[in-house]
Amino acid sequence: QSVLTQPASVSGSPGQSVTISCTGTSSDVGGYKYVSWYQHHPGKAPKVIIYDVSNRPSGVSNRFSGSKSGNTASLTISGLQAEDEADYYCSSYKGSTLYVFGTGTEVTVL
Amino acid sequence: EVQLVESGGGLAQPGGSLRLSCAASGFSFSTFNMKWVRQAPGKGLEWVSHISGSSATIYYADSVKGRFTVSRDNAKNSLYLQMNSLRAEDTAVYFCTRESSGTWYLEYWGQGTLVTVS
Numbered sequence: 728q729s730v731l732t733q734p735a736s737v738s739g740s741p742g743q744s745v746t747i748s749c750t751g752t753s754s755d756v757g758g759y760k761y762v763s764w765y766q767h768h769p770g771k772a773p774k775v776i777i778y779d780v781s782n783r784p785s786g787v788s789n790r791f792s793g794s795k796s797g798n799t800a801s802l803t804i805s806g807l808q809a810e811d812e813a814d815y816y817c818s819s820y821k822g823s824t825l826y827v828f829g830t831g832t833e834v835t836v837l
Numbered sequence: 838e839v840q841l842v843e844s845g846g847g848l849a850q851p852g853g854s855l856r857l858s859c860a861a862s863g864f865s866f867s868t869f870n871m872k873w874v875r876q877a878p879g880k881g882l883e884w885v886s887h888i889s890g891s892s893a894t895i896y897y898a899d900s901v902k903g904r905f906t907v908s909r910d911n912a913k914n915s916l917y918l919q920m921n922s923l924r925a926e927d928t929a930v931y932f933c934t935r936e937s938s939g940t941w942y943l944e945y946w947g948q949g950t951l952v953t954v955s
Contacts, residue, residue: 761940761941763941763942763943765882765946770948771948772841772932772946772947772948773882773943773946774946775942775943775944778937778940778944779940779942784944816881816882818882818943820941820942823896824870824887824894824896824936824941825884825887825896826872826884826941827884828874828881828882828883828884829881830881831881
């Protein structure tokens with residue numbers, strides 16, 4: 728099945744900002760406003776941190792922000808903290824109640 | 838508090854079967870779409886199956902179509918995944934997820950159950 732393309736890894740020092748891109752097509756990312764981002768600490772349940780491109784669920788830090796331009800969505804983590812070290816996945820609705828996921832990005836806090 | 842607890846994972850031989858269960862609590866189970874998502878070792882997330890609240894709509898990824906069957910028992914607040922004709926490439930952690938209401942994203946996830954086919 729098709730997947731969205733993310734960088735394999737990004738890193739930054741505490742306090743810095745990092746941005747993760749998520750590139751799809753006009754059939755998914757570009758065609759809907761339903762891009763979501765998930766934080767996954769291995770061994771734990773993934774957690775949604777952004778939905779509908781730029782909305783944060785209650786309780787999620789405002790250091791996480793999302794945006795979209797054309798077929799590419801982006802997640803920015805500002806003020807990087809040690810606890811942000813995790814895997815991040817984007818996802819897009821693609822119609823008929825179905826979703827496609829990104830390849831995943833490992834965030835390392837230096 | 839919404840909780841999703843998967844069970845039923847384990848070791849199966851190629852060609853064998855396993856049945857995963859997901860016990861849901863803390864919400865009106867019958868009113869939400871549910872999905873199974875898996876993650877193979879060292880790989881990303883992959884959507885596996887979808888079932889609507891009333892079981893009227895069911896979808897499968899091409900990789901499992903014809904081998905896996907998703908079902909739910911709303912009286913027991915439970916979701917199931919019957920996996921037959923298992924292959925080595927089905928080895929993964931399987932997550933039970935609840936879809937959001939009113940928009941499109943996976944709002945809640947279980948911690949997953951590991952299926953190993955070897």
